[in-house]
Amino acid sequence: xxxxxxxxxxxxxxxxxxxxxxxxxxxxxxxxxxxxxxxxxxxxxxxxxxxxxxxxxxxxxxxxxxxxxxxxxxxxxxxxxxxxxxxxxxxxxxxxxxxxxxxxxxxxxxxxxxxxxxxxxxxxxxxxxxxxxxxxxxxxxxxxxxxxxxxxxxxxxxxxxxxxxxxxxxxxxxxxxxxxxxxxxxxxxxxxxxxxxxxxxxxxxxxxxxxxxxxxxxxxxxxxxxxxxxxxxxxxxxxxxxxxxxxxxxxxxxxxxxxxxxxxxxxxxxxxxxxxxxxxxxxxxxxxxxxxxxxxxxxxxxxxxxxxxxxxxxxxxxxxxxxxxxxxxxxxxxxxxxxxxxxxxxxxxxxxxxxxxxxxxxxxxxxxxxxxxxxxxxxxxxxxxxxxxxxxxxxxxxxxxxxxxxxxxxxxxxxxxxxxxxxxxxxxxxxxxxxxxxxxxxxxxxxxxxxxxxxxxxxxxxxxxxxxxxxxxxxxxxxxxxxxxxxxxxxxxxxxxxxxxxxxxxxxxxxxxxxxxxxxxxxxxxxxxxxxxxxxxxx
Numbered sequence: 001x002x003x004x005x006x007x008x009x010x011x012x013x014x015x016x017x018x019x020x021x022x023x024x025x026x027x028x029x030x031x032x033x034x035x036x037x038x039x040x041x042x043x044x045x046x047x048x049x050x051x052x053x054x055x056x057x058x059x060x061x062x063x064x065x066x067x068x069x070x071x072x073x074x075x076x077x078x079x080x081x082x083x084x085x086x087x088x089x090x091x092x093x094x095x096x097x098x099x100x101x102x103x104x105x106x107x108x109x110x111x112x113x114x115x116x117x118x119x120x121x122x123x124x125x126x127x128x129x130x131x132x133x134x135x136x137x138x139x140x141x142x143x144x145x146x147x148x149x150x151x152x153x154x155x156x157x158x159x160x161x162x163x164x165x166x167x168x169x170x171x172x173x174x175x176x177x178x179x180x181x182x183x184x185x186x187x188x189x190x191x192x193x194x195x196x197x198x199x200x201x202x203x204x205x206x207x208x209x210x211x212x213x214x215x216x217x218x219x220x221x222x223x224x225x226x227x228x229x230x231x232x233x234x235x236x237x238x239x240x241x242x243x244x245x246x247x248x249x250x251x252x253x254x255x256x257x258x259x260x261x262x263x264x265x266x267x268x269x270x271x272x273x274x275x276x277x278x279x280x281x282x283x284x285x286x287x288x289x290x291x292x293x294x295x296x297x298x299x300x301x302x303x304x305x306x307x308x309x310x311x312x313x314x315x316x317x318x319x320x321x322x323x324x325x326x327x328x329x330x331x332x333x334x335x336x337x338x339x340x341x342x343x344x345x346x347x348x349x350x351x352x353x354x355x356x357x358x359x360x361x362x363x364x365x366x367x368x369x370x371x372x373x374x375x376x377x378x379x380x381x382x383x384x385x386x387x388x389x390x391x392x393x394x395x396x397x398x399x400x401x402x403x404x405x406x407x408x409x410x411x412x413x414x415x416x417x418x419x420x421x422x423x424x425x426x427x428x429x430x431x432x433x434x435x436x437x438x439x440x441x442x443x444x445x446x447x448x449x450x451x452x453x454x455x456x457x458x459x460x461x462x463x464x465x466x467x468x469x470x471x472x473x474x475x476x477x478x479x480x481x482x483x484x485x486x487x488x489x490x491x492x493x494x495x496x497x498x499x500x501x502x503x504x505x506x507x508x509x510x511x512x513x514x515x516x517x518x519x520x521x522x523x524x525x526x527x528x529x530x531x532x533x534x535x536x537x538x539x
Contacts, residue, residue, distance in 0.1 A: 022276040027064040030090040035327035050483035054510035064110035069249035073235040110260040120264030142176035144169040184229040191294035208353035211309040282309040311355035340485035376531040395464030396521040415514025479513040495528035
């Protein structure tokens with residue numbers, strides 16, 4: 001197994017040939033059905049993975065479910081089934097379908113109840129125990145079953161109403177339980193200086209800056225050793241040296257990122273894939289940016305390449321939450337607007353890394369203005385004019401004017417800026433850059449009036465140039481937007497008739513999408529139904 005110094009090179013320029021781009025979602029706790037917050041994280045990571053695959057990088061995307069812990073045990077008992085039966089039902093009926101609903105093309109799905117995970121989590125912690133980083137001790141603290149976490153003072157508040165006089169979780173607003181147990185502890189406190197040095201020497205290890213500042217401040221205040229086991233229930237992975245304890249669910253969950261790529265069982269795959277980039281919600285940032293790298297340091301393994309914390313989706317000013325009845329199922333949106341609109345809306349309307357508010361009104365307005373009237377109408381009328389004026393055959397371009405060359409410059413600049421934005425994990429900025437092509441082409445059609453050119457035979461060559469420019473712009477748009485909107489861009493690619501000459505859309509080298517002239521004159525287009533049909537209702 002590799003044991004090297006931590007590293008985190010920024011990923012702005014194309015990655016060196018053969019280097020792995022391994023990216024993960026957090027593994028979700030399937031105690032309830034997924035809401036649009038889970039979907040937001042999943043489509044963001046999927047878009048980043050799709051982009052890197054099309055760029056030719058050795059890409060691997062992991063998602064999955066975290067299935068141990070006291071909350072799952074209690075839910076199973078309440079439903080008169082075993083914990084394994086309960087999690088099998090939740091994952092099969094709700095979490096696997098989420099990926100299909102949102103067109104997520106993950107390479108792997110790990111479940112923490114799988115043998116490949118449980119077995120090698122034990123290998124990892126035996127290594128830490130043998131190295132002297134784990135010891136037995138007594139622990140007493142307030143515990144939130146909903147969070148599966150001993151709560152820090154900052155997340156403990158006084159209860160109100162029926163919970164008046166009790167201490168409650170600031171996240172779930174439910175009473176906390178005072179637990180006193182004999183546990184095993186990880187010597188997290190020994191890694192304070194090494195973590196601070198990591199954040200100093202690799203300033204992009206935690207992004208965005210607001211998340212990095214939070215982590216540095218937290219670690220600078222001093223770290224306490226971490227309880228890594230529970231002994232009052234048995235739904236978890238037993239400690240290999242003391243089977244009366246199971247590994248704390250949050251620590252067990254973190255190990256999925258390495259067990260999924262062969263830690264402890266497949267050294268060559270592990271060496272190929274690890275380390276990874278992690279995309280997480282900001283509420284679990286400390287687990288990933290403090291506890292996780294410290295555990296890896298203790299095991300002599302590379303720390304992650306980076307941790308990116310995105311913001312919360314807010315509904316009515318509150319974080320998305322099933323317990324507070326603000327959860328919205330992704331299908332409530334996709335059944336009306338489609339999966340591409342879901343992906344486009346959440347990835348473009350919210351600055352990735354910041355909180356964002358969801359409203360049906362905003363979604364409906366953006367769908368109509370940007371997708372139906374903007375991109376969709378551009379595609380439909382370009383294909384229709386080629387069919388009408390050139391019998392469905394893409395014409396040759398003649399002499400380019402300044403207006404034509406300006407479109408070519410816009411396409412090249414948009415492709416370059418989008419790739420740089422993806423390197424910074426700013427999907428929203430990438431989409432905004434690509435959308436300059438949509439806006440430029442719509443303006444170009446208005447200014448050049450191809451319908452007027454078609455009435456003058458002397459302008460035939462000019463008409464051909466205008467429509468070739470529009471079609472080639474659409475070719476670039478299809479490639480650049482395919483990681484964001486795979487369904488609609490696939491339909492556009494088919495209508496452009498280019499698969500025979502250029503190959504499948506998913507195989508297009510995305511970093512070359514801005515190079516002008518890939519679409520060959522003489523290509524036959526086909527009819528294109530509206531990519532984003534009119535929506536008569538918004539909820």
